[in-house]
Amino acid sequence: MDTKLLSANAIVPQYNRNTLIPRMVHLGFGAFHRAHQAVYADILAQEHGSDWGYCEINLIGGEQQIADLKQQDNLYSVAEMSADAWQCRVVGVVKQALHAQVDGLDEIFRALTRPEVAIVSITITEKGYCHSPATGQLQLEHPLIIQDLADPLRPQSAVGVIVAALAKRRTAGLPAFSVMSCDNMPENGHVTRNVITAYAKALDPQLAAWIESQVTFPSTMVDRIVPAVTPGTLAQIAQQTGVQDSAAVACEPFRQWVIEDNFVAGRPAWEKAGAELVSDVLPFEEMKLRMLNGSHSFLAYLGYLAGYQHISDCMQDEHYVNAARHLMLAEQAPTLNTPGTNLEKYADSLLERYRNTALKHRTWQIAMDGTQKLPQRMLDSVRWHLAHSSDFACLALGIAGWMRYVGGKDEQRQPIDISDPLREEIAQRVANSAEGEPRVLALLQMTSVFGRDLPDNPRFVNAVTSAYLALLARGPKPRWLACWLVEPAFSGCGGLDQPMRVDLSARFQRIIC
Structure with a gap:
């Protein structure tokens, strides 16, 4: 993407993108993540000199999203839309974009086992956790979980990929990372802990014990209305910005993020970008x-x-x-x-x-x-x-x-x-x-x-x-x-x-x- 062609009212990266370090790996590069968590990271880089960058990963589906992002030097735009005003931001905090079925699992694991990775965040929708919504427990009979337990080195589910990455880090003597759910579930951190540890126990009880002692699963509450991207949306954004952007996303101006402050290897200063860091997210989540x-x-x-x-x-x-x-x-x-x-x-x-x-x-x-x-x-x-x-x-x-x-x-x-x-x-x-x-x-x-x-x-x-x-x-x-x-x-x-x-x-x- 050539940011010089953007309309004058667009916010473009003024920071040196080469100094960003992909300390965060995100699973699920969908519209919501692009308009929410990545925007917070971009604000921190733009206004506070943060060097926390992202590696974006899609595991199943979304091949075109990753391809579009790569073609645009990992840049994309976020249009905040209201009936009487528009504001466009070009997000520049993505350092790498990968797809499991295009780039291969080995490349995915290389990204997840970098020593500097401190946080793996996920927006995989409720169904991506392979759990029972009524109980919050892992469904061991889920087809993806059955497949991953049979071939744990070549997992397909997000649960299997995260556990395999943690196992590789443990074997290599690398520190654990925090796993942060950003999906709409009550106590999403607890659900994530439940499914990750249950899967690990079914695979290797010693690995499960290491995960339970070394990994944290902070809960979050995320709020921003982000409709699915349509050709009409992209045409509107192109008309407003003057640039064709296949990875663009539109959203409302409002955004909110409440995060349980429980990270094992550090975190960005999200509070400087307007996030709330708290000890108990549950009341916010339920509301x-x-x-x-x-x-x-x-x-x-x-x-x-x-x-x-x-x-x-x-x-x-x-x-x-x-x-x-x-x-x-x-x-x-x-x-x-x-x-x-x-x-x-x-x-x-x-x-x-x-x-x-x-x-x-x-x-x-x-x-x-x-x-x-x-x-x-x-x-x-x-x-x-x-x-x-x-x-x-x-x-x-x-x-x-x-x-x-x-x-x-x-x-x-x-x-x-x-x-x-x-x-x-x-x-x-x-x-x-x-x-x-x-x-x-x-x-x-x-x-x-x-x-x-x-x-x-x-x-x-x-x-x-x-x-x-x-x-x-x-x-x-x-x-x-x-x-x-x-x-x-x-x-x-x-x-x-x-x-x-x-x-x-x-x-x-x-x-x-």
């Missing part, structure tokens, strides 16, 4: 997962079924806005432990971000991989409400929306392209169940998603079944929500009063009738 990601999924399933292509389209419907706000404040907020945080203000700020018409964040994209997302975005909150005998009508409706979505047909009977690692199991359960209550009961038997407790809870089953039947009877456009949606009461300090306690089945039955 974001349940209020932002939970409402996103709620809008994605119902909005897609209603014919809305983008989240900003849903925000043009006041009924969706009211429903999403109710979900966040009446049903998600009471489950959180965030002292000092005004959750009403947080919810309103999320809705304002959703209204950003410059971002074409597709409902289909957010609806992907629902089996991996539902447990932390909705089901953990449902369990809280069941324990407290409180109202979870919107959560039940969101779960029912997922069930209608994975049925494979929208309201116009057009096919839906279901993208999910459990797609085959979902399709089988849909094909072998009649529409209505049998469909709900069949999908609830997916224990890797719902566990065994929820399908055995009559209140939960009745609530989801009633919501599903209401969707069948009235459709996904939630104008009928007004007959049962009750705004919560707020105290002056931003807290919430006790939510109303109602019979959800009776409520939905009234809607159907």
Whole structure:
């Protein structure tokens, strides 16, 4: 990329890229990492003289992303987009870009066993951990894990690659690195530790003991809305910057990163770029997962079924806005432990971000991989409400929306392209169940998603079944929500009063009738 051709308002690297050291290796060079973690590193290099650089690696898929980056001297642009302003930054902190199937595993391991590597970070989406979302434990029967345990020197999964790299470092007498998850999961560091150590124990108990004593797995909370890149996005960015950039990415101006300060071999001074370094990330993770990601999924399933292509389209419907706000404040907020945080203000700020018409964040994209997302975005909150005998009508409706979505047909009977690692199991359960209550009961038997407790809870089953039947009877456009949606009461300090306690089945039955 020739940065001299960029428009005058673009931020370009003013630092000497030759002085950067690839102390961080990142697995999963997707749009989110490009617009989030790499931007923090670029700000540190640009404004604070940091020499922390990245080696970027894709293991499965994304060959073109790596090829595009190499062709551009490892430079790419990030466009922060709002309805009334654009700002473009050219990120220059990438020192090397590799793909396992193009460059080979030997080259991947050479990168991971450099003595200077201090952090291996990952954005591989929830399904990349080869774990059960309901339990957080490694699935030893997962096809990739079975393959990697049979041939541990030529692994394919991120779990297998990280363990093999740590084994090589141990054999060579090199220090361990920290493994930092940046994916949307509660206690993502604990999940990463669980799957890494479980895999290592199945392979070599002594290696597992070394990993447990030498490696840290800091948890993080990441927040920035980054839609999937489309040809239209790239054309818009080229029009704004004056440069064709195949590796470019667009995002909202907002960004947040909360990091557990627990690193064995040092870290960048991320706090200088606006990150928060804390001892406990969990309250931040749960707040974001349940209020932002939970409402996103709620809008994605119902909005897609209603014919809305983008989240900003849903925000043009006041009924969706009211429903999403109710979900966040009446049903998600009471489950959180965030002292000092005004959750009403947080919810309103999320809705304002959703209204950003410059971002074409597709409902289909957010609806992907629902089996991996539902447990932390909705089901953990449902369990809280069941324990407290409180109202979870919107959560039940969101779960029912997922069930209608994975049925494979929208309201116009057009096919839906279901993208999910459990797609085959979902399709089988849909094909072998009649529409209505049998469909709900069949999908609830997916224990890797719902566990065994929820399908055995009559209140939960009745609530989801009633919501599903209401969707069948009235459709996904939630104008009928007004007959049962009750705004919560707020105290002056931003807290919430006790939510109303109602019979959800009776409520939905009234809607159907």
